[in-house]
Amino acid sequence: MKTEYRLGIDAGGTFTDFVLADKSGQVRLFKALSTPQDPTQAIRNGLGLITEELGVSAEHVISNCDLCINGTTVGLNALIQHKGAKTGLICTAGHEDSLEIRLGHKEDGYRYDPEYPPATMIVPRYLRRGVSERVLSDGTVRTALNEDDVRAACELFRSEGVETVAISFVWSVLHPDHERRAAEIVRQMMPGVILTLGSELYPQVREYTRTSTAVVNAYLAPIMKRYVDAVDAYFRALGAKQPVRYYQSNGGLAIGQAMTDRSVYAINSGPASAPAAGQYVCEPFGKRDVISVDMGGTSFDITLTKDGLTNINKNIDFLRYRIGVPMIQVETLGAGGGSIGWIDEMGLMQMGPQSAGSDPGPACYGQGGTEPTVSDANLVLGYLNPDGLVGGRLPLDAKLAREAVKSRLADPLGLSVERAAYGMFTIVNANMVNGIRRVTVERGYDPRDFVLVGAGGATAAHITALAEEMGIGTIVLPKLASGLCAFGQIISDVKYNYMATAPLRLDNDEAYAKIDSLFNEIEAQGIAHLKDDGFAKKDIDIRRSLDMRYVGQVHECTVDIGTFKVDAKSIEKIKEAFHKRHEQLYTYSERHSTVEVVNIESTVYGRVEKPKRMAIARGKPVANALKAHREAVFSADGKRVRTPVYDGALIGAGAKIAGPAIIEEVTTTIVIQPGWVAALDESGSYLITRVRKGG
The missing domain is CATH 3.40.1360 (Dna Topoisomerase Vi A Subunit; Chain: A, domain 2)
Structure with missing residues (x-):
């Protein structure tokens, strides 16, 4: 079937992002305010923006999509x-x-x-x-x-x-x-x-x-069923020829029926696609160790990929509820553009986790919000365009922002408005840095060995400051950063996890045969499922893992293995993989001890054809993209610096911009702190690097 488009939709707490890719490799990004009371309304509003720009009907777009993919916070919000x-x-x-x-x-x-x-x-x-x-x-x-x-x-x-x-x-x-x-x-x-x-x-x-x-x-199944039924019916009415796919917490796609039956997989649906997008945008630079950070309006999400493999969690407490199924490891904290600044009982400034969300939103939105938020601080600091966000569709009121910061923080603390705003900026950055340390330093990784990838509409204003604090020297920031999770959806594969219990000691042929038989049994289910979904055998891949431990241990660790036959010969390879994994996690192994398997798991993938990669043409001298200068603050003293502001749409591949500078893309604003240089790559991402001191 010949189609023109692929559509990814990521519903966040404040904005719902839409990424539309066509066969030529062009990718368009749209944003609509989220509508928690009726999530499908945000989809209608977003499709309205798409039809307005393309000049064609929503029916034409949807009926000509090979895939429509939806990442949703419906399950997460119901649990919260x-x-x-x-x-x-x-x-x-x-x-x-x-x-x-x-x-x-x-x-x-x-x-x-x-x-x-x-x-x-x-x-x-x-x-x-x-x-x-x-x-x-x-x-x-x-x-x-x-x-x-x-x-x-x-x-x-x-x-x-x-x-x-x-x-x-x-x-x-x-x-x-x-x-x-x-x-x-x-x-x-x-x-x-x-x-x-x-x-x-x-x-x-x-x-x-x-x-x-x-x-x-x-608990979530009826909520997800009502949502899936409404979305599926809406897309069918628009002429969709393929079932809507939904993004799962395990980092893969599934049809609506699977999301109803396995609603627990929808909990972290949105941020779980960030690692796939992060790896994709880093490929042109040959980077495989990636930390993806996504700062939206409500939260800040962090994921880590090492050697091209993203951390997966099982058997964790999520929102205080134990969940056993595999989920992309996402560290989430209340640090978004809508995070509210306040003074605690000791007279100290704090940021979040409470958020102004999309209704009423930050004070600068002019929708009735009176609390000072991160967005208000960024506007006061000169980082954001006072004419508005999202190409002017979301106007900002600098006067309301200053008043909120002044009345709630600056005056009570005896600070100037600029110093209070910079304090808000610094504190929310420190909160985010602590979150990054939890997925790196606390798990044995040195963040300086990783590339920092920015996602989310608010991240770009903070990312060079975050990298500076972490000692990270390289940032990859796509032009699509504010919709990167939605982009991650359109390049992801269908993915299902199948499990079985196998409490067996690895010391006899009977155990090996049982494990091999169980793997074949659960994988047959997955292959049949994907074939029913239209996947050919050549497009189906399988990855296996075992939960293993030494006899007498209480807890086990997960070990990835190949798809080879499990027998007396290959079992030695499996045992060695377990010993090495145990050493990685606990610094020692006991090769003399008997090893036992507790559980087995197969991840079955239906590989989806990827859209053509974006290509940015080389443009005119970067000076042609200079649109204005703005007074901005880059230090705790609150002093303003005359800062060049560039129009991202006029910057061509190969252009380099040294900080301090501000680059305004349609859906995000990039703040280049002093000491950093941004170079736009033809793949559509800015490679931002730290300038060596003294050189």
Whole structure:
């Protein structure tokens, strides 16, 4: 099928980004304010901007797309705000409180804080119903399922208006028949309910993690179903010839049905595409060690890629809920353009995590906001164009920004407005630097060995200051930075994770054969799924991993292996990979100890054809792009410096601009701090490097 376009949509807390690529390699970026009360409205508004620029109808654009991809915060917002569906849990009798006991664990940083409140239970105690059944750790049945207990739970759920049910039994991963029979009863008695089975969603050892994951999935499933149904119907009405794809937290695409069944994969949907985009824009420079940072209106997201492989998390506490399924490791903190400045009880200035969001937004938006935000500070400092953002579609009011900073921060602290604004800039940068250190230094990486890639509309104003603080000497900042996550979606592949439990010691041929058989079994499911989705065998790839440990250890580590046959010969290769991984994580290995496997996992990819890479032509002398000079602040003394301002649309490939300088792209403003030089590459990215001192 011949098509003209590919569309990526990334719904953030403040803006929804749209990236439209055509077959020639041209990529266009559009922004619309997010509409949390009706996320599909932002999509309509964004398509309106696209039709306005292209001069063709939304129906023409959508019907001529080979893929329409949507990254959404719907699931994340529902979990943050505890606005998921009314959920019931059916579990093994005696395990009704495992969600509340939480393995006796408090999150890091609060372990010894007696006043730290317990997590909000998304399934209240009276809707957690225990049923008589018991499977032992060898998979044998000790107590048969009491079907009357399941029916009693259904009667309660019906009377309470429960619309989604999670079922999770002890050792169901070794004997799932009890869960399956319970599911049959629930479907008979509650035909409209959405069901999540722990042994299907997360077939891995660890009962608490499996139950918590199943509950979160069930809690979000009706929300995601309503959203997916609305979006799918809207795109079908516009003539879409392919199903809408949704971006998953594991860094891959999935169709809407998969996102409904596996809603837990939608939690970090938006920022999970940043690593793919970061690697893509760094390819022309031969860089494979990448830190991607995305500062939007509400949050600041950080991801790390080492040797072309992005960190994946499993079995983590996310928003205080244990989630076992694989997710791109994203460090998120409340530091965005809308982050609010305030004074704490000790009289010290703080930034965030509370945000003005898109409604009312920063004071400078003129929509009723009165709190000073990062955007207000950047406007006061001279970094942002007072004529407005997004090509003037979002006008800014410098007077309101100054008043907010003056009344709430500068006057109470006895500072000038400029010094207070620079203090806001410095503090929010320090918060972001601490976040970058958590994914680098605290995990054994030296950030100076990495390239810093900027994404998000607000990042470009801060990125040279962040790199300076971290000692990073190279920045890659795409022209598409403010929509980089949406761009990451259109270059990503379809991706599904399949898991199985395999508690086996690696000391006999029977164990090797069992592992090999399980891999083949779960991979057959994935291959069949992708073939049904239209992928040819040549476009399907598989990656395998094992959760392994030394016998006697409590926790395991994940080891990537090849897709070779697991037998007595290849097992030595697997063991050696485990020993090396153990040394990387813990500085030692025990090659004399017996190794055991706990879980296995296969990631099955459907490779999607990538759009043609953008190409920027060489332009006229950079002086032709100089549009004005603006007084800007680059130091704590608040002194203003006459700073050249360049029109990014007039800068050609090969142009170099030394700081201090400001480059205004349509959807982002790049602040080049003194001591840095930006050079525009023909691939459409600025390569920003630090000038050597004294040279």
